[in-house]
Amino acid sequence: MTDLPATVETIRRVREDPHxxxxxxHGPEGPVKGAGHGDTGPANKRxxxxxxFWIFLLSDIVMFSxxxxxxxxxxxxxxxxxxxxxxxxxxxxxLETGALLLSSYTCGLSFAxxxxxxxxxxQVFLLITGLLGLAFVGMELQEFxxxxxxxxxxxxxxxLTSFFGLVGLHGLHVTIAGLWLATMMAQVQxxxxxxxxxxxxxxxNLFWHALDIVWIGIFTIVYLMGIGP
Amino acid sequence: xxxxxxxxxxxxxxxxxxxxxAPGDEPGESAGHWVANSNLGLGFSVVLxxxxxxxxxxxxxxxxxxxxxxxxxxxxxxxxxxxxxxHVTTGPDNTNNVLALAFGVMVVFLIVVGSIWIMNHLNQxxxxxxxxxxxxx
Numbered sequence: 001m002t003d004l005p006a007t008v009e010t011i012r013r014v015r016e017d018p019h020x021x022x023x024x025x026h027g028p029e030g031p032v033k034g035a036g037h038g039d040t041g042p043a044n045k046r047x048x049x050x051x052x053f054w055i056f057l058l059s060d061i062v063m064f065s066x067x068x069x070x071x072x073x074x075x076x077x078x079x080x081x082x083x084x085x086x087x088x089x090x091x092x093x094x095l096e097t098g099a100l101l102l103s104s105y106t107c108g109l110s111f112a113x114x115x116x117x118x119x120x121x122x123q124v125f126l127l128i129t130g131l132l133g134l135a136f137v138g139m140e141l142q143e144f145x146x147x148x149x150x151x152x153x154x155x156x157x158x159x160l161t162s163f164f165g166l167v168g169l170h171g172l173h174v175t176i177a178g179l180w181l182a183t184m185m186a187q188v189q190x191x192x193x194x195x196x197x198x199x200x201x202x203x204x205n206l207f208w209h210a211l212d213i214v215w216i217g218i219f220t221i222v223y224l225m226g227i228g229p
Numbered sequence: 230x231x232x233x234x235x236x237x238x239x240x241x242x243x244x245x246x247x248x249x250x251a252p253g254d255e256p257g258e259s260a261g262h263w264v265a266n267s268n269l270g271l272g273f274s275v276v277l278x279x280x281x282x283x284x285x286x287x288x289x290x291x292x293x294x295x296x297x298x299x300x301x302x303x304x305x306x307x308x309x310x311x312x313x314x315x316h317v318t319t320g321p322d323n324t325n326n327v328l329a330l331a332f333g334v335m336v337v338f339l340i341v342v343g344s345i346w347i348m349n350h351l352n353q354x355x356x357x358x359x360x361x362x363x364x365x366x
Contacts, residue, residue, distance in 0.1 A: 050251020054326060058333035065337040069344035094282055101278060105271040108314050111253075112263030206253045209314045213307050220303035224285035225296050
């Protein structure tokens, strides 16, 4: 095959695989070390770590889907208690959504700063991300407390169990991610952009964005569809 | 086997376009590109979110179509997040990521739609609760 002139080889390949699906650009001949192709050993650690965390995130989203399914099934099982339309407060939901969306944005900016190896801006954007996440968790706690004061607790009805379960699970994720963020800021400060620190920042970014994606589902299915007819 | 002028296993070496990519990661990208992507993502997300909040509980469109419209907006926004924040693309370097995502979406779909489907049928075919209680000895 390699005996053919380059042009003939190219024509053959284009004819057999016009869109070059699953192929790389032309690099050096042979598989590339560290790319995870061919018999050159496992992929770069950065890829393995990020991909592994991606798989974990997908499993986390599968878990959330179980809570979504429970909510969808129990939505009308109010047992004479309050229905979804009666416990939703749109202004607070809008503020929560805004806070989480902005925090996702600043999280992306922090990773841009990480790519530029700029410690100051990485820290600044991580701090803003954390404060916005804190505001989100605070608003959600306030919502839960005010509901509890009206006697609206998870044990009231099947609907409320699934509501507090779904929204609470997401709030718990944001809280834990906030703790992670604080430790990441400390690690960036003390250890700098070492290889494994950057890997952890990649994972943290993925986690934070995934939380925002789950929140899109929650504010749409629980809150916005709750106030409709 | 190629001899690269850098060690691909060390982080300092730039990832190049022949490597696979993890989500949320791209090779040799300038910070400016990340910022531009983030700006675009935020812009699209704000538009979609505001549209959803305005649409919910309004009479702008045919009432029963509102939940469908809200779901469409939500899926669109998830797509925006995946592309602009998580940097998942359709490129060959992203094949693994997209395949894993597709599998995840399939499982989510099965769980949610399956639950709703089964429980609805159960609900319709079950004897009403008061009759069931009267049958108890």
